[in-house]
Amino acid sequence: MSKNILIVSQSHLSRNPRVLKEATALADNGYNVSILTAIYNNDLYQEDLELLHGTTINYQLYSDLRNVNFASIKQRLIRKIAVFILKYLKFETKSCLGYNAYGLKKRLTISTADLYIMHQELATVIGSEMLSNNDRKIAFDIEDWYSEDLLPQARKYRPIKLLKKIESISLHKGIYCSTTSNALANKLAEVYKCKPPLVIYNVFPNNNHFFNKEKEVVTPLKLFWFSQTVGEGRGIENFIKLINSTKEKVELHLLGNVSSIFRDTLKNILSQKHHMYFHETVLENELAEKISSFDIGLALELTIPPSRNYTITNKFFQYLQSGLPIIASKTVGQNEIFENLKPGFQLSQKPDLKETNLFFEWLNNPIEIIAARQRAIKAAQIYNWEIESKKLLNLVKKVLEE
Template identity: 55%
Template structure:
């Protein structure tokens, strides 16, 4: 009999490639995959359905849909707001503050009658700990360190103690725990005195068009950074400050949604001798080809909060898999990914004048750039979903006792 795996998440599949890769890999391996999730956009939901459309054994069940004008949507928004107000104003920690539809997820999860549940993100982790108490087999995927994931101003509405409590339960009692880097796995193990979670990197399937052809770099060099949202706290302002002392000609290209105010801030900060260009979001299946059209990828990240310090930004992996050398911010997580192949230049959080000069020399040296590109291609042969998916399947087999 085909075994059922229920994946619990709270975000769009097209905006969370980790969940999507997991679901399609398990479906390809013959499992019946049931996904519980919520949506905030009908357009993104259509992309979700397209992403899993060829898999008859993947079922997507919506627990919340706040894009709709319905009583459920109104209620979900109201309860979520109440939950956050209770945390912020009265220090009453509760699961309502973790996401929409919190009260329905548990019942729908139990009704799925799965052989194994895999929980992603904060609300799903809470649901998973409740399922554990009922004797279900539950695995947890720590995409981030949830209780240490936000900047101080955003933590006021977060039930931090609740998150810490469910993290401790999940890490010590889950059938299997997975995370995104050895750096984060080590830290979680130390803090929660738990077995070290297994590591599955946030990598992607090899795009197929990358080969060993020497790249011809542009003049000026086209530096590229992307995210769903272009905003503060991501290292962009700090990097633009570094650019102000460089002599090498560059263009800075940013892809993602951006507010008018923040666009004006970046435009004002940018040295006038360099070009600053903004690009709209593209579909996930077009991103690798888009990245490949630039010269160097920017894996910028601050070392605060702790979650960002210990994780590895998806960007790093997507750049190397599109054949780009990388300028990577120095964090515990990115050191782990970068140091194995050194596919570019690693930049300190507070770079010295000497290091900025070294960066300038590196950017102006075509031989060094071509060497970094070759090292990026070598890194991509190691960091890819073809390799990581085998680890996932083995972990799921072990959790199911197969």
């Protein structure tokens, strides 16, 4: 008889490819998989359903804020009050972390599954609370270092003590824990005095279509960066100031939601000899094709907050699977891939004149860029979902047999 697995998250499936890949891999291997999550936008919900089309995955909601009704107003109000209390009275509750927190706990309390896999902060809190029930097998996927995941000005809205507490509980008592890089796994083990969680990289399926594509290096080079939100604290401003010094023209392409104020800020920083283009977000299943149309991917990260320093983001691996060489910031996480494979050029957080000149030489050398592309394609053969999914499947099989 097939085992039942419940994956709990708190965001649209189309905005969390890690959950989608996990659920699909498990369902394809004979498990009865359900996803329980929260949504807020009908267009994104339709995209979620499209991504699940043709699968056996059951998609359930514990919070639905698409419409204005009593339930959604109540959920928004409770969270707003919780954040207000945290900010001014320093009292931390799980309602600070998401909508309908107590409804989610009630739903999970009466649920039956052979294995629960908790993603993101709110599910991790509630999963940690449920560990006192010895009959339940509860696993945790620590996608980010939750207690160290925001810039200083935003931390006053975060229940930091609560997050540290549940990180410790999940790492010590979960049936298993997984995370996104060896760097983060080792840091969590050091901080919480526990066994390092299993590393399952944020990788994507191999696609030879992109690897076999003939691409010439022509100027101006098209440099590409993407995220759900184009905003401060992502390293974009520093990179623009750096490329202003190069003599060769480049195009900077940014994909994501951006405020008019930040858009103008970036335009004012960029030298007039370069060009900047803003792109609307695309469907998840169209993103790889979009990325492949550019020349170089930008994996720009700061070392603050610490979570950014130790994780390796989705975008890094999406560039590899789309056949792009990468310009990456030096972080502990990204060093993990660059040290051996060098799929592009890695920049210090504050490059000196010598490093800057070396970077410009590389950027203006088509032979070097083509060689970096080949190394990126080689890296994609090592870091892909076909390999990483086996780690997940072996782990789940083991804990369900115990």
